[in-house]
Amino acid sequence: MNDRRADALAPLPAQTAPPSAPITVQKSGPRGPGGGENRTVIARGAAAREGVGAAAGEGVGAAAGEGVGAAAAVGGRAGSDVPDALTLGKRIRALRLARRMTVGALGAAIGRAASQVSVIENGKRELKLAELQRLATALGTDLDALLGSASLSRRDELEIALARAQQGPLFASLRLGALPIRRSLSDDAIETILALHDELERLHRERAATPEEARRANTELRAQQRARDNHYAELEQIAADLLAAIGHRGGPLSQRAASELAAHLGFSIHYVRDLPVTTRSITDHRHHRIYLPIHQPGTDPRSALLQALGAHVLGQPEPSDYGDLLRQRVETNYLAGALLVPESSAVPYLAKAKAARELSVEDLRDHFAVSYETAAHRFTNLATKHLGIPVHFIKVHSSGAISKAYENDGAKFPVDPLGSVEGQRVCRWWSARQVFSVEDRLSPYHQYTDKPNGTYWCTSHIESASNGDFSVSVGTRFAEAKWFRGRDTSNRLESRCPDPSCCRDPEPALAATWAGVAWPSARLNSSLLAAMPDGSTTGVDKVAVVEFLERHAPVD
16 A cells, blocks of 8 residues: 555555455255255345345444444444344343343343343344443353354244345335244244245346346445445545645645646646547547547536546556446545545544534535535545544435435435335435425525434535436434534424335325326436446447547557
């Protein structure tokens, strides 16, 4: 890393969040007469039964960003081998039964009601370190025994797998009531339910087309961002080194400074009218040229240049799959943002605003002369790492469909059966939708929203692009709103989503009135049925690109 910082031209090694805990494959024994099948039942755990699983934030425990949790209490080892709440609960129950203790007796030993012990044993509550220590003492064991890797009984593993399946987005999409996990539910019955769940998930994946593959990759990438609070220290350092190399002393990065950076890296900039429509820029490494479009409506002209320079500095090859494409896009966008809004300047500015309880995305935008979306993204990069504020970001089309989203504050975005948020419709009572009904589009819109998992404060702004209007929103939990300007807003609404009666289903009387007599003609998105061209991950027209380069290459 130090070598790379010393030479900004060196490629950046792939950097991802720490991998989630390995899931041990445990196979079932013979089933039924004749031995049955030796089928993998627990192998994928949360991963198979929740689309992407705990790494995607859909599971239980600190790795999912839900509460404090045992993993967070024990050194914050999210993504390590610390057991989640379900596993801990089963382990505690097994130890209690082995010692022939009643729920009431254990509760009395730790100063809790019997009902609270049942909640813990059922994996419905996260535990702090002090609570785990009290439980270990009461059960005559130590903390290592609770947090260790000792195997559970076959029955406990089945119950955990079923509980995780019911917590996942696929089960939620079925709109079925939760199945109580009782001792009367046989092992064979649980295995049958899990097999059906696996088959439903397989069918969803099998039917998923190219866009869905990209969305699944995006779900995994978003989980990695959440695990590191959307802060990439290595990219921040590369940006600082590049800015130092051109003598930038902080504050906004001018167009001239961006051009100086290109020259420092050995590139000349050429603005052209015939850039292929499938590209944002083209870099000619043979002649050290970067081609950009003359007209860039609705975008910051610095962004495309900085993203092209970022791809060069990071040594990014042509992506081999959608995961590569999205990771590279995140890294280049992040580096461009870190150049436009330098960490060394932004952090003191934001810290001062927090001390005055005047945090504002609009002020960050104006201070660094960037777009609102760039300021909002940059705020999520720095808010948790440097200000200690968990946040969420969401970009929503005027139709209500999510374009981009990120959270580490527990905000629950709508998801499809595979855990993806892109394309899902946001509740109409959220700030991200309400802002479209506000006539004043110059002033920021603030709102509190009471949601099933708590109250959130949010600030939203509308930006226009070639493909329509989008709201860009940044929010946080109610307790953190005190740091933001706009916290005194009187706008407060309730959202019951994903309950269909909240905003997805029309009122019964209206539905009955118009049943069978209305037929809306849907606007079909042009990309809805389009897959990427054969042999292409990026969708770039390679023929147009090479023809373009031939037209513009200098004569040797």
